Each structure stands twice: as C-alpha cells, then as structure tokens.
Amino acid sequence: MAEMIASFSHAGLWSLYATGRAATLQTEEDRRCVAILDLLAALPPDEALPDWLNPACVLGEAEHYCVTVSNGLRLAFSRQDGQVSQVRLISSAFERPGMTRVAPDYLERRPTQPGAIFRMLFLPATGLSPAHAARHLGVSHSSLNKFFGGDRRAVGDLALSLAELTGTSTVFWTRLQNAHDITPHRRSVVRGVPLSAIQTSIEAPPSLRRGRRIPARVPMAATA
Known part of the structure; x- marks a missing residue:
C-alpha cells in the first residue's frame, strides 16, 4: 500500500504514529488519534475526506485542515493530491513545533485493524x-x-x-x-508515547472556517 502520509511537524505525534501499539495506548484519545492517522494513510488519493470528520479549513492556508480528536485536541494537516503532510496537534497550549520529519519508513506497530x-x-x-x-x-x-x-x-x-x-x-x-x-513493522525498544505526555508541544488553535465542507457520498439511510 502506498503511504499517503508524507511528513509530520510534531515529533511526539510522529513517535505515537510509529510506535503506538494497542498495548501502550491507554486512553480513548490515544486510540482515536492513531486510528485517524491510519485512516488518512489508507485513504485513496482521489477520495475526499469523510464528511463526518467535520474537517475545518485553516484560514489563509489552502488545503490545510483540522479534525477533532477530543474536546480540547485537534489533528491538523495539509492534504494535496491525496498526500497528507505537516501533521501536527492543535490545542490551547502553545509551543513552537519541532522541525519537519518525514513519515517513518516502517511502523513499529501494526496499523489499526x-x-x-x-x-x-x-x-x-x-x-x-x-x-x-x-x-x-x-x-x-x-x-x-x-x-x-x-x-x-x-x-x-x-x-x-x-x-x-x-x-x-x-x-x-x-x-x-x-x-x-x-505493512512491515518491527518491535520497538521504546515504549509508545501517549498524547498526555506530548501536549506541551502542541500549537495554539488557528482560525477555522466551517463554511467549506468536504463533499462525501451519502451513507445508506438507517431503517428501524
């Protein structure tokens, strides 16, 4: 499978993606964050972001989006021609993000099933x-x-x-x-880093525009 995530601009998030095995993901926030990353990595390049993610556009930055991980935490990224880059976390805590890191060559975990x-x-x-x-x-x-x-x-x-x-x-x-x-994966000697340990390296929330929604096919209607 072609890897659709190209780069991270948050070192802790890069580590969570590369090494966050189910056994080390202790919170629903961790598991949801890794699941969203695995979804983005597998989404075909010609397929729109799922509308239920409520992707919000970052004002002034074309093709930059935020999706909600939890009440106080969002995952931000750029998506152009199906490729995801500059993946980072956004919250009320502010600290300058680290240098850009290319996506890992392999995962030290199995992707979310x-x-x-x-x-x-x-x-x-x-x-x-x-x-x-x-x-x-x-x-x-x-x-x-x-x-x-x-x-x-x-x-x-x-x-x-x-x-x-x-x-x-x-x-x-x-x-x-x-x-x-x-997907090739190897056993890591480093314990996976939970989100709670890396939230000091999270950007302040940007201005968001909710008016632009990503088109998606209409799911099958529920019946009783």
Whole structure:
C-alpha cells in the first residue's frame, strides 16, 4: 500500500504514529488519534475526506485542515493530491513545533485493524446500533463483533457493504485491511508515547472556517 502520509511537524505525534501499539495506548484519545492517522494513510488519493470528520479549513492556508480528536485536541494537516503532510496537534497550549520529519519508513506497530476503525470512527456517525449496522452490512451480530475484534477481514462483500454504509469506497477498506495484514513493522525498544505526555508541544488553535465542507457520498439511510 502506498503511504499517503508524507511528513509530520510534531515529533511526539510522529513517535505515537510509529510506535503506538494497542498495548501502550491507554486512553480513548490515544486510540482515536492513531486510528485517524491510519485512516488518512489508507485513504485513496482521489477520495475526499469523510464528511463526518467535520474537517475545518485553516484560514489563509489552502488545503490545510483540522479534525477533532477530543474536546480540547485537534489533528491538523495539509492534504494535496491525496498526500497528507505537516501533521501536527492543535490545542490551547502553545509551543513552537519541532522541525519537519518525514513519515517513518516502517511502523513499529501494526496499523489499526479495519473493524476498530469502523467501530470507533464510522459507526457513531451512522447513528446505528451495532445490531442495526449488522443488518445493513448483511452479517450477523456475532460476525460484526468478530470484525470489531479483528477476527474478520474487510474484504469481498463485507468491504462492499462497508463502503455503501459509510459513503467511502471498497478500495479504502481493502487498503486498510492490507495495511494491517502486510505493512512491515518491527518491535520497538521504546515504549509508545501517549498524547498526555506530548501536549506541551502542541500549537495554539488557528482560525477555522466551517463554511467549506468536504463533499462525501451519502451513507445508506438507517431503517428501524
């Protein structure tokens, strides 16, 4: 899979992306941040940012966006021709970000598995319960739980159903699955750094413009 993240301008975030294994991610904030990064890395270059991320444009900086990680924390980045760069964190705390770092040649962790990305990022935006989501996907509730836990892969009919439900593409889901299955990774001797430890290196929030929304396909309507 072609890596769609080119560079980081925040050293701590670079480390979190490269080494943040599930065992070291103790908070939902950490897990959500890494999941968003893995989503950006797998998104095909011709596919728009998912609208439910509510990407806000940074005023005065074309193609620069912010997406929410938690109540007080945003992930900011540039995306041009499908390539993501200058990835950084934005909060009320201010400190000059470090020098630009190119994306790591390999991850010292496995990328987030597609089931976790669907459960954590996509499912809340659909407004569906897991049982209703399983119905829309054409799978049993137990099969969906296996997908959430990484015991079922996002391929074939499931990838197609996921694309239809979320307004994405089957290519996106297969890229996520391939990244989880085959992306080279190595065991790190350095413990993953949580977001709570790197928030002293976070930029102040920029001015944002909410008027420009990223177009996305309309997800399948929920039914009772």
